[in-house]
Amino acid sequence: MQPFISCSGVALPFLEDDINTDQIAPVPSTRSLKPDLRELFFQRARRLADDTLDPAHIMNRPAYASPSIFVTGRNFGCGSSREGAVWTMLAVGVTCIVARSIADLYRENCLQNGLLPVELPDADMDDLERRVVAADGGAPFTVDLRTQTISGPGGADIRFEISDADRTRLLEGLDDIGMSLRHTQAIGEWEARMRARSPWLQKAQRAEPAR
Numbered sequence: 001m002q003p004f005i006s007c008s009g010v011a012l013p014f015l016e017d018d019i020n021t022d023q024i025a026p027v028p029s030t031r032s033l034k035p036d037l038r039e040l041f042f043q044r045a046r047r048l049a050d051d052t053l054d055p056a057h058i059m060n061r062p063a064y065a066s067p068s069i070f071v072t073g074r075n076f077g078c079g080s081s082r083e084g085a086v087w088t089m090l091a092v093g094v095t096c097i098v099a100r101s102i103a104d105l106y107r108e109n110c111l112q113n114g115l116l117p118v119e120l121p122d123a124d125m126d127d128l129e130r131r132v133v134a135a136d137g138g139a140p141f142t143v144d145l146r147t148q149t150i151s152g153p154g155g156a157d158i159r160f161e162i163s164d165a166d167r168t169r170l171l172e173g174l175d176d177i178g179m180s181l182r183h184t185q186a187i188g189e190w191e192a193r194m195r196a197r198s199p200w201l202q203k204a205q206r207a208e209p210a211r
Contacts, residue, residue, distance in 0.1 A: 009068030077106025
């Protein structure tokens with residue numbers, strides 16, 4: 001996975017609550033072995049009844065064609081745990097989601113794929129939403145994980161909190177396997193101690209099949 005240090009670009013305001021993973025990445029299209037993840041992004045919401053793109057939908061406006069930051073409401077990413085709902089975000093260029101709250105499973109999938117999930121308290125979120133809507137895709141915002149700040153037009157930097165463990169894994173580009181491999185030496189030493197302490201465990205015989 002790619003490390004996340006910072007991102008700078010258009011912030012897309014989709015200020016709705018309880019957006020679920022089937023809305024983000026509709027399940028029929030994800031059944032393909034090689035789905036078009038960019039096309040999949042909010043596929044149903046962006047289209048009219050005749051399956052043409054809705055020109056009035058914010059995600060179809062030219063200013064928001066390649067957003068870097070996705071600004072949204074409460075309980076974002078609820079529903080199923082499908083990882084494709086994170087992959088679609090990355091496919092359109094989003095590497096940071098800023099929300100009032102993010103569903104736990106979706107948040108974990110973000111961390112496993114190098115996408116920064118940020119949750120802000122209401123006062124800070126009110127300020128950010130106002131500034132993002134006012135910018136209307138015409139000025140960039142920056143999210144910096146090193147300083148844990150969000151900056152952009154219309155106001156002062158906004159600080160966000162993230163656990164040390166999550167911050168480290170994103171800065172270093174480590175998923176769960178990568179985090180485990182950081183301890184390869186300690187794991188090897190433990191295995192050696194177990195072999196010396198309990199040698200009989202190394203000689204376990206495979207059971208004979210019943211006849």
